[in-house]
Amino acid sequence: MIPDKAVKVEAYCSTANLGAGFDAFGLALGKYADRVQVKTARTRIVKIMILGPYGRGLPISPDKNSAGPPARALLDRSRLDNGVEITIEKNIPPGLGLGSSGATAAACTHAMNHLLELHLPPDELVKIASLGEAASSGSAHTDNVSASLLGGFVIAYGDPLRTISTRAPAKLSVVVVSPNIRLPKNKTSLARKLVPKTIGVKEAVLNIGRASAIALGFARGDIELIGSGMEDAIAEPRREKLVPGYKMVKKAALSAHASGAAISGAGPSVVAFVDKTKQDPKKIGRVMVKEFSKNNVESTFFVTSPAGGARIIRGN
Numbered sequence: 001m002i003p004d005k006a007v008k009v010e011a012y013c014s015t016a017n018l019g020a021g022f023d024a025f026g027l028a029l030g031k032y033a034d035r036v037q038v039k040t041a042r043t044r045i046v047k048i049m050i051l052g053p054y055g056r057g058l059p060i061s062p063d064k065n066s067a068g069p070p071a072r073a074l075l076d077r078s079r080l081d082n083g084v085e086i087t088i089e090k091n092i093p094p095g096l097g098l099g100s101s102g103a104t105a106a107a108c109t110h111a112m113n114h115l116l117e118l119h120l121p122p123d124e125l126v127k128i129a130s131l132g133e134a135a136s137s138g139s140a141h142t143d144n145v146s147a148s149l150l151g152g153f154v155i156a157y158g159d160p161l162r163t164i165s166t167r168a169p170a171k172l173s174v175v176v177v178s179p180n181i182r183l184p185k186n187k188t189s190l191a192r193k194l195v196p197k198t199i200g201v202k203e204a205v206l207n208i209g210r211a212s213a214i215a216l217g218f219a220r221g222d223i224e225l226i227g228s229g230m231e232d233a234i235a236e237p238r239r240e241k242l243v244p245g246y247k248m249v250k251k252a253a254l255s256a257h258a259s260g261a262a263i264s265g266a267g268p269s270v271v272a273f274v275d276k277t278k279q280d281p282k283k284i285g286r287v288m289v290k291e292f293s294k295n296n297v298e299s300t301f302f303v304t305s306p307a308g309g310a311r312i313i314r315g316n
């Protein structure tokens with residue numbers, strides 16, 4: 001049993017896939033961040049409370065909230081008799097494709113690792129955080145949680161899982177356009193069902209080449225190269241029907257000189273990557289909103305920048 005102790009962590013939202021990197025690439029974004037406080041309890045409970053502007057309607061059951069499974073897994077690792085009280089300040093809007101559940105899971109995992117003094121390595125933390133994604137969307141994908149945990153541009157790959165993160169170029173702006181469309185609660189799980197179980201060599205070759213261009217683009221700080229890889233032959237062709245007007249919005253963004261554009265995670269937001277030293281990201285956002293409206297879809301946009309990883313903001 002460890003004495004009364006509390007740790008609070010902040011973790012940013014993220015965009016996943018970046019086109020060709022389905023389930024493997026993530027980028028932390030600075031617009032929104034969840035804050036999660038974990039506090040030791042003297043009995044072996046996992047209790048979740050949710051506050052914040054987007055907390056309403058989210059599940060507090062530890063089986064359903066993305067903080068619950070990582071918290072349980074880490075308590076099991078600790079072999080202590082403690083439980084934990086988790087308070088989530090939900091600042092990331094859920095359902096936009098910005099890794100909202102992943103950020104909560106990442107913040108909780110980082111906080112618990114510190115609270116219980118487990119000192120687990122990043123790859124292990126990413127795997128544990130992904131248990132939260134399984135609870136909220138039915139699949140333990142690791143791209144959003146690794147971006148929120150590690151920050152910057154992240155590649156989560158291999159079996160056993162490995163992760164690598166690198167800083168994104170300072171001149172990269174990310175335009176996020178969110179169509180105002182009704183979505184089912186289990187949006188991510190439905191979007192994942194549209195992705196085929198097997199793909200052809202042709203699609204694999206296309207995505208390997210493009211994903212390599214994205215990775216090299218981040219390594220070189222070359223936003224044009226990153227953008228050139230933001231095309232997907234696997235998930236997007238099956239998912240674009242979920243985002244009315246997507247093809248035209250993407251085309252409009254590219255015509256307005258965005259370097260690349262893609263569906264953000266499972267959607268429905270669309271991200272455009274822009275070199276802010278060469279183009280005005282707000283102008284590109286306005287062009288994309290206009291294109292959505294031509295398809296009778298209202299939308300809003302914001303411009304943001306890549307962010308760092310999860311960090312402790314209070315702890316004893």
Ligand code: HSE
Pocket residue numbers: 016017022023024097099141143144188191192235265266
């Ligand atoms: N890579 C995941 C997907 C992200 O596209 O389904 C979901 O947030």
